[in-house]
Amino acid sequence: xxxxxxxxxxxxxxxxxxxxxxxxxxxxxxxxxxxxxxxxxxxxxxxxxxxxxxxxxxxxxxxxxxxxxxxxxxxxxxxxxxxxxxxxxxxxxxxxxxxxxxxxxxxxxxxxxxxxxxxxxxxxxxxxxxxxxxxxxxxxxxxxxxxxxxxxxxxxxxxxxxxxxxxxxxxxxxxxxxxxxxxxxxxxxxxxxxxxxxxxxxxxxxxxxxxxxxxxxxxxxxxxxxxxxxxxxxxxxxxxxxxxxxxxxxxxxxxxxxxxxxxxxxxxxxxxxxxxxxxxxxxxxxxxxxxxxxxxxxxxxxxxxxxxxxxxxxxxxxxxxxxxxxxxxxxxxxxxxxxxxxxxxxxxxxxxxxxxxxxxxxxxxxxxxxxxxxxxxxxxxxxxxxxxxxxxxxxxxxxxxxxxxxx
Amino acid sequence: xxxxxxxxxxxxxxxxxxxxxxxxxxxxxxxxxxxxxxxxxxxxxxxxxxxxxxxxxxxxxxxxxxxxxxxxxxxxxxxxxxxxxxxxxxxxxxxxxxxxxxxxxxxxxxxxxxxxxxxxxxxxxxxxxxxxxxxxxxxxxxxxxxxxxxxxxxxxxxxxxxxxxxxxxxxxxxxxxxxxxxxxxxxxxxxxxxxxxxxxxxxxxxxxxxxxxxxxxxxxxxxxxxxxxxxxxxxxxxxxxxxxxxxxxxxxxxxxxxxxxxxxxxxxxxxxxxxxxxxxxxxxxxxxxxxxxxxxxxxxxxxxxxxxxxxxxxxxxxxxxx
Numbered sequence: 001x002x003x004x005x006x007x008x009x010x011x012x013x014x015x016x017x018x019x020x021x022x023x024x025x026x027x028x029x030x031x032x033x034x035x036x037x038x039x040x041x042x043x044x045x046x047x048x049x050x051x052x053x054x055x056x057x058x059x060x061x062x063x064x065x066x067x068x069x070x071x072x073x074x075x076x077x078x079x080x081x082x083x084x085x086x087x088x089x090x091x092x093x094x095x096x097x098x099x100x101x102x103x104x105x106x107x108x109x110x111x112x113x114x115x116x117x118x119x120x121x122x123x124x125x126x127x128x129x130x131x132x133x134x135x136x137x138x139x140x141x142x143x144x145x146x147x148x149x150x151x152x153x154x155x156x157x158x159x160x161x162x163x164x165x166x167x168x169x170x171x172x173x174x175x176x177x178x179x180x181x182x183x184x185x186x187x188x189x190x191x192x193x194x195x196x197x198x199x200x201x202x203x204x205x206x207x208x209x210x211x212x213x214x215x216x217x218x219x220x221x222x223x224x225x226x227x228x229x230x231x232x233x234x235x236x237x238x239x240x241x242x243x244x245x246x247x248x249x250x251x252x253x254x255x256x257x258x259x260x261x262x263x264x265x266x267x268x269x270x271x272x273x274x275x276x277x278x279x280x281x282x283x284x285x286x287x288x289x290x291x292x293x294x295x296x297x298x299x300x301x302x303x304x305x306x307x308x309x310x311x312x313x314x315x316x317x318x319x320x321x322x323x324x325x326x327x328x329x330x331x332x333x334x335x336x337x338x339x340x341x342x343x344x345x346x347x348x349x350x351x352x353x354x355x356x357x358x359x360x361x362x363x364x365x366x367x368x369x370x371x372x373x374x375x376x377x378x379x380x381x382x383x384x385x386x387x388x389x390x391x392x393x394x395x396x397x398x399x400x401x402x403x404x405x406x407x
Numbered sequence: 408x409x410x411x412x413x414x415x416x417x418x419x420x421x422x423x424x425x426x427x428x429x430x431x432x433x434x435x436x437x438x439x440x441x442x443x444x445x446x447x448x449x450x451x452x453x454x455x456x457x458x459x460x461x462x463x464x465x466x467x468x469x470x471x472x473x474x475x476x477x478x479x480x481x482x483x484x485x486x487x488x489x490x491x492x493x494x495x496x497x498x499x500x501x502x503x504x505x506x507x508x509x510x511x512x513x514x515x516x517x518x519x520x521x522x523x524x525x526x527x528x529x530x531x532x533x534x535x536x537x538x539x540x541x542x543x544x545x546x547x548x549x550x551x552x553x554x555x556x557x558x559x560x561x562x563x564x565x566x567x568x569x570x571x572x573x574x575x576x577x578x579x580x581x582x583x584x585x586x587x588x589x590x591x592x593x594x595x596x597x598x599x600x601x602x603x604x605x606x607x608x609x610x611x612x613x614x615x616x617x618x619x620x621x622x623x624x625x626x627x628x629x630x631x632x633x634x635x636x637x638x639x640x641x642x643x644x645x646x647x648x649x650x651x652x653x654x655x656x657x658x659x660x661x662x663x664x665x666x667x668x669x670x671x672x673x674x675x676x677x678x679x680x681x682x683x684x685x686x687x688x689x690x691x692x693x694x695x696x697x698x699x700x701x702x703x704x705x706x707x708x709x710x711x712x713x714x715x716x717x718x719x720x721x722x723x724x725x726x727x728x729x
Binding site for chain 2: 113156157159160161162163168173176178179180181183184185186187188190197209210213214216217218220221371375376377378381382383384
């Protein structure tokens with residue numbers, strides 16, 4: 001390894017041969033213009049090349065040159081702590097669900113580096129438009145841990161993202177939020193601001209029509225969007241090959257005429273590198289980029305799922321070796337920035353912090369019944385007020401004392 | 408005052424709101440230099456430029472989904488969906504996001520959005536160009552659904568919709584886009600969303616309708632020798648229940664008329680509300696004159712499908728003679 005790993009990701013039989021002067025190279029970073037050729041009889045008109053970026057791999061290889069200046073050592077320690085904290089929250093959340101203290105919860109395990117790298121690299125007022133496996137990035141942005149817990153505890157107030165965080169709520173329907181990212185970026189462009197949007201979604205989401213519409217709108221209307229696809233290989237039980245028959249997910253972006261790149265999604269440096277480059281392009285040139293972040297869902301889809309039904313443990317074990325936390329810790333140790341005693345101190349602190357967040361979330365009393373009605377519209381209509389009174393006076397649930405805690 | 412048809416009244420409302428508020432922008436298929444397939448946005452691209460009147464890719468979900476993003480950022484997008492039957496691809500964005508965002512975020516993110524949609528039959532159009540899907544969107548909490556029946560109302564209601572803090576689907580009855588003209592003030596004015604209009608007062612029976620069907624109701628009422636009150640709901644959700652209640656308590660008889668299919672249509676909701684509010688005042692069962700529970704036929708038979716004056720008169724007679 002070392003430096004750029006360049007790969008022609010499509011098998012040669014899928015590529016038109018490079019035998020024409022009029023071929024259009026579609027490489028990372030190059031603006032594409034549509035051209036037509038009228039030469040006879042058969043000419044190659046398009047050659048595709050996709051670059052893959054890896055800076056810190058699972059074997060400990062680290063590319064000093066590419067990594068230089070990307071993440072200062074002090075920040076790397078903080079990023080490692082952020083990933084560790086998010087990982088521990090996953091463990092606690094799983095137990096909360098199993099003990100009936102929380103509803104269905106999607107673990108983020110194994111995918112912490114992707115969104116964290118983006119949140120780290122982006123400006124604080126760039127929109128983060130996520131789905132539900134980007135806790136680490138949202139926490140870095142400043143979303144309180146108890147908000148995420150509260151949301152999965154069945155309380156909309158967990159989704160009341162303060163405007164100052166420039167984060168959209170957790171998006172449950174798959175693959176719909178990328179259009180909002182395109183619209184948010186469009187609004188910034190409309191106002192002449194340098195704000196951009198960065199959206200996250202899975203490989204399964206690229207099967208949804210809205211992904212294709214979002215990519216098409218962003219590319220054609222020159223919108224400053226960074227599309228981050230977390231290719232985690234599994235959409236619940238359906239493997240990636242059923243979502244996309246092409247050799248890469250990245251090339252889906254090429255189809256819309258935007259620069260693309262594939263990165264090692266468990267490598268926080270590679271993710272940061274790609275998002276930084278894409279964000280600069282969005283900000284300076286008002287153009288979108290598609291980043292395929294190859295990662296792996298180490299946990300079940302949610303607590304309602306059991307991945308043992310459809311995938312081999314051997315596959316999971318391979319990816320456990322590629323864990324973003326492991327390799328980041330190893331690098332920190334090699335740099336003499338980390339050791340087992342620091343790990344112990346951090347772990348103790350994280351456990352206290354997560355326990356405190358859980359306590360804060362559980363202490364939040366269920367909303368008033370009127371809350372169901374009060375946010376349907378800006379103003380409550382007379383008929384909705386009437387319905388609210390019906391719920392308050394006639395529903396058994398409304399007459400029961402509200403439990404202060406969810407268990 | 409200007410003598411305008413419905414298309415011109417909407418066009419004027421768009422111009423005035425765009426001049427008044429920099430946050431307002433139009434987007435959709437063919438809304439740019441072409442001025443929209445019905446020419447509702449005629450001249451706006453030239454007047455306001457490509458930044459504010461935007462031709463988008465041909466993708467309804469994309470049009471609404473990006474509009475939601477624009478609205479989340481505080482702008483006031485007005486997307487156009489070219490025909491009623493093409494709302495389907497945008498259904499998910501409308502109902503899963505536009506309608507729910509305020510509730511989902513407890514008001515921290517809201518969607519001030521006006522979706523303009525030509526609606527209904529009667530123009531000899533192909534399949535999926537003549538549907539009346541308003542009930543579907545009335546049933547989705549979080550949406551307001553408006554359908555004017557006159558140029559004057561169209562202008563005032565559209566301005567209210569654009570200024571509304573919540574998503575509004577603004578259905579434009581395409582059959583009467585150019586059916587007639589009336590005096591429309593050149594100054595801006597608003598008509599409140601949720602308020603019905605008493606088209607004509609009467610004491611024997613109440614006819615309730617909205618959109619282009621209001622004109623068929625008027626035709627029927629003009630032929631009647633009885634004193635009939637006509638209510639144009641103007642806003643289908645939230646419905647002006649007080650206006651319905653006041654009128655039906657006075658007349659004791661009601662006919663509700665709409666072009667959309669019968670079962671579960673908003674006529675059923677009107678009838679249920681009357682049962683709850685006016686039961687002891689009723690002299691006859693509420694009559695419905697509606698489209699049918701069939702696919703809207705191609706245009707050779709579309710007039711058989713849509714309520715006409717004869718069917719409305721039949722229902723009025725049935726209610727009066729009960």
